[in-house]
Amino acid sequence: MINIKSASEGVSTASTSSKQEIKSPYVFLFIILLIAAAATWIIPAGVFDREMRDGISFVVNGSLHAVPQNGVHPLGVFTAIASGLQSSAPIIFLILFTGGALAVLESTGAIHQALNGIARSTKLNDYVVVAIFGLIFGVLGTTGVVVNAVVAFVPIGLLVARSLGLNPFFGVSLVYLTCASGFNVALTNPVTTGLTQRLAQLPLFSGFGLRGITSALFILACIAFLMIYMRKCRKNGEKRPELTDSIAADEKATTRHWLILAFASGTLVTFIYGAMTMKWGELEMTAMFVFMAIVAGMIGKLSASEIANSFLGGCSRIVSGALIVGMARAISIVLDNGHILDPIVGHLADLLAPLHPAMAAIGMYLSAALMHFAISSGSGESALLIPIYVPIGDMIGLTRQVVVHAVLFGEGIVNCINPTSGVLMGVLAVAGIPFGKWVKFVAPLIAVWMVICVVVLIVGVEMKWGPF
Structure with missing residues (x-):
């Protein structure tokens, strides 16, 4: 039997030691917060006029004007943290409940058993195995079902x-890289796409069509990369062993397991439909995850206490990722309270104004990618960048959908080569793969993904990717 839980626990020490060598993103964001507070005493204060269009606030181009200086005091730094957590509460609880629901889903064993069944099969062609794993983990990643928990697989x-x-290298890629290919352009992940769109005041999961095409291209590029690599390995003499039944025999996935997976999939599809047709948001999605956890646990014959404990355990594992949203939000609150956010935006907009909008979008994309090396949390980076990038986009003619995806794409391409990512370092520790060799191995795929992102952003600019 493949004991995924014990395998995951076995690497906790290795992954923890790796994380201890890396500065916490909270420390990095707190330093930025202090710098922002000091800047409120130095940068001349100013504000833009704003106008409401269909209930959305837009900056009035050319309306920046001076206001009295309003430096933020030390106490204001800490109240900004509290305000950031308070204003981000709906998103924070959504992230926490996502982790809780998925922990219950894992506790039923449905995902593990289904994947073990594929792994044991001796009838599947090598390329079919790659395609199946690529599609399964691509979907799990793009829907946010499996993200940090990928280490366990x-x-x-x-x-x-x-x-x-x-x-x-192939084994890690078959799970981690295929999952990342979906996660990096997440269709319905509330922690990345949902958060970033709501920060930009966009309808939840809007822009589904072009994002869906992009996600499919990412997943297909990853599958093709693995197939090419596998063929190269075969040419180098790495042959399939005769005893292909060497994978440990676990109990096969039961009808109950497939019913759980079908129910979870149906729940996600129902929410996507509600978000697109009835404008469901964080409130409905939070409720949907609670509903999913309870029903999936009941189908899996978990007791009420087991469901509750698994749910709370899943929430606890993702607390650090949830609260970082509030910390990052505190930075924009300090800049806004000090009336220097608008002058910063105006200056950056002046620098980008001479550029073609597509080049400006690519510039945002590359800067978000560089920032992600310092802030490994995608939600934290979005909470930091979106309040700055959105008004810039408004002034230079970029739709908010393009701006949002410039940030999401920038974060995405860095995930698989980011030494500050605890997930990546944990995965490499499990497999005993040196970080430098991994970067060299995955570099060609990252280059292809970057090209896809640039092309999609250009297309998005030209088609005025909306709704606005």
């Missing part, structure tokens, strides 16, 4: 790689 990838006679 790496042992399955390594077992499949061993059964195919391939190396750990």
Whole structure:
């Protein structure tokens, strides 16, 4: 039997030691917060006039005017943190409940058993195995079902790689890289796409069509990359062993497991429909995750206490990622309270104004990618950048949908090569892969993903990707 839980626990020490060597994103954001507070005493204060259009606030171009200086005092720094947490409460609770619901789903064993069944199969062609894993984990990643928990599935990838006679690079990629290919352009992930769009006042999960095409291109590019790599390994003499039944026999996925997976999928599809047709938002999605956790747990024959404990355990594992949204939001609150956010936006807009809007979008995309090396939390980075980038986009003619995806794409391409990512470092620790060798291995795929992002952003600018 493949004990995923114990495998995950076994790497906790390795991943923790890696994290201890990396400065906490909270420390980094707090330093930025202090710098922002000091800047409120130095940068001349000013504000833009704003106008409401269909209930959305837009900056009036050319309306920046001076106002009295309003430097933020030390106490104001800490009250800004509290205000950031308070104003971000709906998003924070959505993130927490996402982790809780998915923990209950994992506790039923449905996902593990289904994947183990594929891993044990001796009838599937090598390329079919790659395609199946690529599609499954691509979907799990793009819907946010499996994100940080992907570390627990790496042992399955390594077992499949061993059964195919391939190396750990392939095994890790079969699970982690395919999951990242979906997560990096998340269709319905409330922690990335949902958060960033709501910060920009966009309808939740809007722009689904072009984002769906982009996500499909990312996943297909990853599958093609793995197939090409596998063929290269075969040419180099890495053959499939004769005893292909070497993967440990676990109990097969039962009808109950498939029913749980079908219910979870149906719940997500229902929410997507509600978000697109009835403008459902954080409130409805939070409720949907609670509903999913309870029903999935009941189908999986978990007791009420087991459902509650799994849910709370899932929430606790994601607290740090949820609260960082409030910390990042505190920075924009300080800049706004000090009346220097608008002057900063105006200056940056003046720098970008001579550029074609597509080039400005690409500039935002690249700057978001660079920022992600310092702030490994995508939600934290979005909370930091969106309040600055959105008004810039308003003034230079970029739709908010383009701005949002410039930030999301920038974060996405860095995830798989980011040494400040605890998930990536934990995954590499499980497989015993050096970070430098991993970066060299994955570089060609990252380059392809970057090209896809640039092309999609250009298309988005030209088609006025909306709704606004």
